[in-house]
Amino acid sequence: MNVAVDPATFSDLTRRHHRELQLYCYRMLGSFDAAEDHVQEVFLRAWRSRDAFEERSSARTWLFRIATNACLDTLRRKTPPLQPFPDQLLDEHPGPDAVAVGRETISLAFLAAIQLLPPRQRAVLIVRDVLSWSASEAATLLETTVPAANSALQRARTTLREQWPGGRLEWSPAHEPDPAERELLQRYIAAHEQADPQALIDLLREDIRLTIGPGIGEWTGKPTVARALREDMNTPGQWRMLPTAANRRPAAAAYVRAAGDTLFRPFGLAVLHSAAGRLVAIDAFEMPGLFAAFALPATLID
Known part of the structure; x- marks a missing residue:
């Protein structure tokens, strides 16, 4: 898929990945408003740099790398205030992130917990434990080595275990509202x-x-x-x-x-x-x- 020369394909790419990128930025930043602003920034950066995309990784990984860098840039300057996320948007046009959203890790408790992590540890925890990316994919995302990505993940998991010994089941609702x-x-x-x-x-x-x-x-x-x-x-x-x-x-x-x-x-x-x-x-x-x-x-x- 050549996003560099095909505007229609690029438009389809943004449509298909908008919600999962928004949720990724939301987990990174904890802010609904900031997440939507960052998704727009991701697509703007992607459009401007589309000629440099060499397809050595998937277009999805490329967009997530841009999103990660945009979030890290923001978190170096400030931490946005925690905000809730509307459920009706979670259910619209589900993409690759739909299973994770329906199951866990969208709760406010989880979001508050991961705000304690350094931003790069937060990113690797999200892509590995929430989105189920491989260690090599996480390393590509963060432009680091697999051992370094694994080390960051272990430190992130240790911090969360210390603060929330109940683990992932404690972070999110077990069912839809009854x-x-x-x-x-x-x-x-x-x-x-x-x-x-x-x-x-x-x-x-x-x-x-x-x-x-x-x-x-x-x-x-x-x-x-x-x-x-x-x-x-x-x-x-x-x-x-x-x-x-x-x-x-x-x-x-x-x-x-x-x-x-x-x-x-x-x-x-x-x-x-x-x-x-x-x-x-x-x-x-x-x-x-x-x-x-x-x-x-x-x-x-x-």
Whole structure:
């Protein structure tokens, strides 16, 4: 396949690999917005350098190498804030990454875990343990030797084992949301809309963890989390919520109506993690700019 001289083939290449490159960049960066920006940068770099593609590796590997370099360039300068990924985009036009997306390693817990790894270790872990690339393919991607790639992978695995001894099953949901999880989401929404903090607190497990990003805070334990939630629900009637899904988890999109306003406006997204009918973690993101990516309304009317 000669991408250097065939614009139609290049266009087809970008179409076929867009979603898996987006997910790769998302895992590398932990940010939905940054991932999409980087995919566009990948295709721009690929188009500009298409004459240099010599087909010694596959076009897919070539695009992933460009994506890796683009992500590494960014991570040398900054770490983007963690963001959720809309489930409806995970299910659109599945490509080679579809099996891995459906199975694991798209959870927020996994994404937060791999942010602890140095960027090159992160890249080799993703392509080897998530995408199931061979050691030689990983070495080609990182433009290094197979022993060096294997060494980076072992260091990455060791770090994750130290932090998460439960392993990969602990990083991701074991199944799609079931009726009990959907009911819990509805109760979570009702508690907010009815300004009933006790109804919300009753949903929490004793070891509940609440995080609010970007960079707002983290609370652990039912008494501490309960106090934080009460503070957010002190004005009756100010919240409206819509059910959605992110990172293979039930989620709620929160809208807030300020005093004197007639519209409920986007406020944030909450991704819920549950076990045995109780919430064990709430990952909240005060990022109203993400609502469009989740195909959510710009405003709600009472």
